[in-house]
Amino acid sequence: MAKKEREELDPRNTKININMAPMIDMTFLILTFFMLVCHMGAMQLEEIALPFASCAQKVEEAALDTSILLINIKEDDPANGHVTIGGRKYDKDELGKLVAVEARRAGIDKSNEEYVRKGVSRLHVIVRCDRDAPYEAVQWVFEVCSMSKVIHVYIGASPQQLERDEDAAS
Amino acid sequence: MAREAKKMLQGALTEDVELPLAPMIDVIFQLLIFFMFALKFTGEEGRLYAKLPTNRGLGYEGTPPITLQEVRIKLLWVQKGNWSKRMLPEDYEQAKKNPSTRSWWVQNGMTVLKIRDDFLMRGGMNSPEAKPDWKALEARIRKGIQNFKPTKSYPTLPVIIEGYQLVPFQHVVSALNVCVKAGVKDITFAAPEIPF
Numbered sequence: 001m002a003k004k005e006r007e008e009l010d011p012r013n014t015k016i017n018i019n020m021a022p023m024i025d026m027t028f029l030i031l032t033f034f035m036l037v038c039h040m041g042a043m044q045l046e047e048i049a050l051p052f053a054s055c056a057q058k059v060e061e062a063a064l065d066t067s068i069l070l071i072n073i074k075e076d077d078p079a080n081g082h083v084t085i086g087g088r089k090y091d092k093d094e095l096g097k098l099v100a101v102e103a104r105r106a107g108i109d110k111s112n113e114e115y116v117r118k119g120v121s122r123l124h125v126i127v128r129c130d131r132d133a134p135y136e137a138v139q140w141v142f143e144v145c146s147m148s149k150v151i152h153v154y155i156g157a158s159p160q161q162l163e164r165d166e167d168a169a170s
Numbered sequence: 171m172a173r174e175a176k177k178m179l180q181g182a183l184t185e186d187v188e189l190p191l192a193p194m195i196d197v198i199f200q201l202l203i204f205f206m207f208a209l210k211f212t213g214e215e216g217r218l219y220a221k222l223p224t225n226r227g228l229g230y231e232g233t234p235p236i237t238l239q240e241v242r243i244k245l246l247w248v249q250k251g252n253w254s255k256r257m258l259p260e261d262y263e264q265a266k267k268n269p270s271t272r273s274w275w276v277q278n279g280m281t282v283l284k285i286r287d288d289f290l291m292r293g294g295m296n297s298p299e300a301k302p303d304w305k306a307l308e309a310r311i312r313k314g315i316q317n318f319k320p321t322k323s324y325p326t327l328p329v330i331i332e333g334y335q336l337v338p339f340q341h342v343v344s345a346l347n348v349c350v351k352a353g354v355k356d357i358t359f360a361a362p363e364i365p366f
Contacts (some may be wrong), residue, residue: 020191027198034205051343055350056216073339079272126217129339134276135245136335138342142359146222154217157343 046072046084051131053157066122066152067106069099071141073129078137096144099125103148121150128156218346223358237321240328241314242360243307243345244284247275247334250298253282253289259363262335281341285310302341304348311352324356332360 007013072084082089090098103121110116127141138155145153249255257265257275265272283290283302290307293300311329318327329349333342349357 020195024191024195024198027195027202031198031202031205034202034209037209050215051340053216053218053343053347053350055347056218058214059217059219079269131338131340131343133339134336135333135339135342136362138339139333139335139359139362142222143361151222153220153222155220155343155346157216157218157347158214159216160214 048128048130050156050158056157056159066124068124069102070126073133073137075130075133078134083137092140099144100148103150119149123150124152125150126154237324239318242330245333245337245341246282247279247336248282250278250280253296281337304344308348308352326355328356329354330358330360
């Protein structure tokens with residue numbers, strides 16, 4: 001009896017079982033968290049240092065209930081004669097064609113009689129331009145929007161002022 | 171034979187069934203690592219709404235009604251230290267064709283904020299270190315709103331932002347921000363000048 005007890009107490013004879021269930025639970029929880037937080041739609045958003053504007057307001061694009069075209073303009077894009085949409089580069093002519101197609105696809109804005117009469121498009125354009133980029137590329141966007149009767153334009157801006165924004169209006 | 175089969179069946183029933191968890195854990199960790207790296211925490215991002223006008227611009231016919239009360243904010247691109255030398259439309263056309271001309275203008279240029287004949291700048295006249303005075307601009311716009319007399323075509327003060335092509339976008343947004351802050355409803359962006 002004593003020998004049997006001694007054998008049982010001997011660590012060399014003890015079978016170690018790792019309890020996997022809590023670890024799998026935790027891993028699944030972390031996985032679910034990252035899956036929910038990781039927004040794949042945000043891949044359209046290029047990494048851009050947006051200009052500061054204290055009056056900039058958060059807009060839920062999903063709540064706009066209309067077609068949205070997101071245009072990114074990096075610092076060097078205007079000098080190279082293009083803008084970036086969904087990772088692809090478009091020059092001014094290509095941008096004009098794209099906006100025209102998207103404006104037609106979105107249909108006419110029927111929220112206002114004047115808009116219906118003038119054939120204003122429902123398309124909403126969001127311009128995210130680097131704060132140091134020359135204004136010219138945004139002028140191209142305004143120009144092509146005007147040509148395609150797109151009037152709803154949002155300008156991406158950061159409501160948080162950085163130290164280097166000393167020459168920006170607060 | 172039947173006894174052997176019975177023995178096998180009994181053995182199968184009493185045997186502990188173990189799920190191979192290792193491949194599942196491998197896959198879960200792979201997914202976890204992917205999502206962890208794909209996750210990008212971005213700063214808070216806002217939007218300024220800029221409704222383009224429907225009574226002017228390239229897509230519309232007709233001439234916009236004229237008012238002398240409008241405020242035209244000019245963001246000129248001038249030579250540092252010599253504000254009288256501004257980038258003219260023909261200079262811009264040349265800069266588009268010649269990268270060295272463009273880089274000269276980028277390196278030697280600066281933004282100057284002007285309304286009518288007044289320079290709204292912090293720092294001395296022609297100073298290369300001068301910065302646009304946004305507070306002065308806000309005061310000027312507020313004064314314009316106070317003195318504005320509504321008309322049929324313009325029920326509120328119209329403000330036009332005229333930015334030169336090489337002006338940093340931050341300055342245009344700052345001008346727009348000042349207008350929004352002052353309560354201007356009718357904001358228009360002027361099209362770039364065309365060379366003669």
